[in-house]
Amino acid sequence: MSSGPSLGLFLTIVRPEEKAILAAAESRGVRLVRFDDRDVTFGLERPEGLPPVVLNRSVSHTRAVYAGRCFEHYGVRTVNEPDVLELAGDKVRTSLRLAERGIPTPRTIVALSPEAATKAIEAIGYPAVLKPAVGSWGRLLAKVDDPASAEQILEHKEALPSPIHSVFYVQEFVEKPGRDLRAFVVGDTVVGAMYRRSDDWRTNAARGAVAEPAPLGPELTELAVRAAQAVGGGVLAVDLMERRGELVVHEVNPTPEFKALQGATGVDVAGRIVDYALEVARR
Amino acid sequence: MTECPTCAASVANDEKIVGEIFPCPDCGTELEVLTTAPFAVETAPKEAEDWGE
Numbered sequence: 570m571s572s573g574p575s576l577g578l579f580l581t582i583v584r585p586e587e588k589a590i591l592a593a594a595e596s597r598g599v600r601l602v603r604f605d606d607r608d609v610t611f612g613l614e615r616p617e618g619l620p621p622v623v624l625n626r627s628v629s630h631t632r633a634v635y636a637g638r639c640f641e642h643y644g645v646r647t648v649n650e651p652d653v654l655e656l657a658g659d660k661v662r663t664s665l666r667l668a669e670r671g672i673p674t675p676r677t678i679v680a681l682s683p684e685a686a687t688k689a690i691e692a693i694g695y696p697a698v699l700k701p702a703v704g705s706w707g708r709l710l711a712k713v714d715d716p717a718s719a720e721q722i723l724e725h726k727e728a729l730p731s732p733i734h735s736v737f738y739v740q741e742f743v744e745k746p747g748r749d750l751r752a753f754v755v756g757d758t759v760v761g762a763m764y765r766r767s768d769d770w771r772t773n774a775a776r777g778a779v780a781e782p783a784p785l786g787p788e789l790t791e792l793a794v795r796a797a798q799a800v801g802g803g804v805l806a807v808d809l810m811e812r813r814g815e816l817v818v819h820e821v822n823p824t825p826e827f828k829a830l831q832g833a834t835g836v837d838v839a840g841r842i843v844d845y846a847l848e849v850a851r852r
Numbered sequence: 853m854t855e856c857p858t859c860a861a862s863v864a865n866d867e868k869i870v871g872e873i874f875p876c877p878d879c880g881t882e883l884e885v886l887t888t889a890p891f892a893v894e895t896a897p898k899e900a901e902d903w904g905e
Contacts, residue, residue: 631902704902
């Protein structure tokens with residue numbers, strides 16, 4: 570076992586990202602203390618032997634937030650901080666924050682009932698996009714093409730058990746050129762960016778989009794860093810779309826996957842994350 | 853070597869680590885490594901609504 574610095578890794582499952590983080594830590598002589606989010610318990614007293622910083626990589630947003638709060642209670646820094654997870658994990662709060670910071674983002678209206686959502690969709694115009702306020706991987710996104718599909722989709726959403734599905738996040742449909750952009754921000758630096766190409770209007774890597782490296786132009790890097798800092802900063806994947814010649818930020822992901830980006834760009838993203846966590850530990 | 857809990861195919865541990873998720877080479881079921889010595893797997897946890905990035 571290494572006698573070097575230690576970091577915590579809070580996780581659910583070991584995806585290629587976590588495997589890469591484990592390897593990056595080992596190559597740096599960093600001892601990684603694993604916390605399995607299905608086993609760990611948190612009392613009110615601080616346990617002994619905690620690492621100074623925990624990388625919060627739980628795949629469950631809920632578990633990540635509550636664990637983050639518990640580590641915070643123990644005086645342990647987390648990457649990312651729970652405030653960041655809560656804000657960036659909620660599309661409504663993210664949009665509000667982006668707008669407050671003057672960061673270009675797709676036109677968005679929030680409604681709290683199906684009737685109000687109908688009005689919001691009419692105001693945005695067809696096609697519109699309906700997204701869950703909390704969710705990922707393109708899950709339960711709907712492109713609303715006309716009033717008939719709006720009625721059907723809203724009825725289905727209302728029938729879903731979780732009250733979060735009765736928060737209606739309506740966004741303009743951006744006619745993007747068959748791709749969107751993801752910039753990976755670590756601290757105040759964009760470490761890499763990729764295009765995600767897809768025939769589907771949802772360009773999530775989880776939905777099979779093809780990744781290609783994207784140049785780190787000044788508009789992209791400036792916007793991505795501003796968006797990451799707007800939600801509190803840390804390790805964040807900023808998703809952008811090209812809208813009529815300008816870039817708009819549509820999501821900031823607080824527990825980002827990076828297998829596709831690392832593969833497309835050759836950037837050692839895992840190593841940059843571990844280095845950043847070590848830097849946080851030294852602060 | 854162990855067995856896939858779904859199809860009983862032989863599954864080898866080629867440098868996998870505890871917690872790693874991988875598909876059964878025969879039936880495609882997502883499996884999770886429980887232990888490496890001895891090598892043991894179970895069906896991976898099902899994706900929940902709050903899973904993601």
